[in-house]
Amino acid sequence: MAFTPDIQVFCCHYTSQQALAEGPEGLAADGFPANATINRLVCGGKLKVSSLLAAFEQGADGVCVIGCRPDECHNLMGSQRAARRVLAVKKALEELEVEPERVAMFHLERGFHPEFVRVTQEMNEKLQQLGPSPFKGEKR
């Protein structure tokens, strides 16, 4: 049976604005994975390393962070700060000998864009290949 990963998506207000306006049915119709949960932030700069680690503690198989393009952030540095925090989590995963690909940062144009759906689909495929999170203690 195919593995269905638990994906936690952290995205800023601006990159997710149009995606959320679609509503759950609209997003599903566009191909947004049903196993991905959106956690909306006022800005990528508000993202905390501890929130990303907590997602893994609570059972996420992977975490996807979506922010504005680095030079187009509404709050100037927010998405760059988010990217640095994602790198910190990648490093921590490596230290724990867990695949750093389980967390990824994507810089997208603001507003609804098919890329918002596409990157979550990409993440879904990658996590299906990687299998369940080693933190769950399940057989891989």
Place this chain on the structure above:
Amino acid sequence: MIIAERKPVNEIVEMVKDAKRVLVLGCRGCVSVCSAGGEREVELLSSLIRLGKQKQGQKAEVIGATLVRQCDKEYVDEIDQWQGRYDAIVSMACGVGVNFIANLRPNDQVFPAVNTTSFGGSAEQGVWSEQCAGCGDCVLHLTGGLCPVARCAKSLMNGPCGGSVEGRCEIHQEVPCIWQFIHERLNRFERRQDLERVAPIRDWRSAGHGGPRKTVRDDLTV
């Protein structure tokens, strides 16, 4: 301040492999300022220890807390409030804090979460550089306020050496030659003669070569 950096998580998880309940203890002193062992880092390390244990199929209860300082008895005594709730303490303070807990709590196992690296300052955001070696016999009044013990790769007392090139140290291009800076500063103040004074051979006992150092202030002891 004292500069420190977190040890690799796997090392820390290995230290507490037999502990089912872990108290991760931060310090609001120096390590908080250099982002190695303050409240935020306690939150992260607690999470990482839980994840490390989860990965090994173990469950662990991890309490995260932060003391005002770990280098004073009255603050270390606050650990009493968690008595009976932990099997091991992971201290995120500098080595002084770990030693103080070991000194004052003979029945508690304590492990270091950070490597204590140097006495330094924040050169820019996220970057700290060594400025002082704590050698116990300051020569800064002779060297324009710049420390040759900590900041010269060879701790020379009469630099620069032959390896200094255009103000850069021979050990690495990124390292400034502090002796070049010392000469430039003393020239600016027309105090070159400070360096011409013949000094006796340095007595390094004050730097720890004479055993552990102790400072006693009679006016403060009770």
